[in-house]
Amino acid sequence: MKRVLILVYLLVAVLSVYASAQSTKVIVDIDSNPWELTRRADHCSDRVATAVQHYQTAPIYHPTRRVYGDRFLINSGSDCWIELSIEGVDDVSLLIRVSEDRMVLDQRSLSSWGLKVYPYPSEPNGL
Numbered sequence: 781m782k783r784v785l786i787l788v789y790l791l792v793a794v795l796s797v798y799a800s801a802q803s804t805k806v807i808v809d810i811d812s813n814p815w816e817l818t819r820r821a822d823h824c825s826d827r828v829a830t831a832v833q834h835y836q837t838a839p840i841y842h843p844t845r846r847v848y849g850d851r852f853l854i855n856s857g858s859d860c861w862i863e864l865s866i867e868g869v870d871d872v873s874l875l876i877r878v879s880e881d882r883m884v885l886d887q888r889s890l891s892s893w894g895l896k897v898y899p900y901p902s903e904p905n906g907l
Contacts (some may be wrong), residue, residue: 808853808895810875810888812848814862817895824852824878831862831876834884840901841890845869863890874900 807816835847842845848868853861853875864874871893877886887900 784821806895808890808897810853810861810897813855815855817851817853817863821852821854821860823853823858823880824862826884827860828862830878830882830884831864833863833878834878834887835864837875838900839903842866849854861886861888 807814808817809815816853831849832847835841847864848867849862849864851863851865853863858880859877861875861877864876866874871891873890873892875888875890875897876884879885889898889900890896891898
């Protein structure tokens with residue numbers, strides 16, 4: 781059994797390296813507009829705090845679950861969506877669109893299954 785687990789871990793590691801080596805862009809469609817999903821967006825990283833503060837005022841906020849924003853949806857302009865991942869929630873994340881002047885413009889949810897965008901949940905069961 782131990783050998784099987786080791787082999788599985790090795791296979792996962794190899795697949796992970798292979799997947800990260802691919803240079804394809806991940807595009808998410810929001811209202812028929814393409815947005816590139818990325819971990820690097822200098823013009824967005826300073827907007828994470830605004831997105832987190834906005835989430836903390838929502839009815840879906842859960843104070844014991846850690847939230848972090850480490851991925852962004854960007855276009856060719858200065859716009860960006862901050863993807864907020866919630867600890868313990870693996871299949872959906874929150875998207876908060878924050879302007880350059882730190883105003884929240886929109887909010888949605890993002891399913892990890894096919895990267896589909898849905899309305900922002902209005903209650904905790906929506907997560």
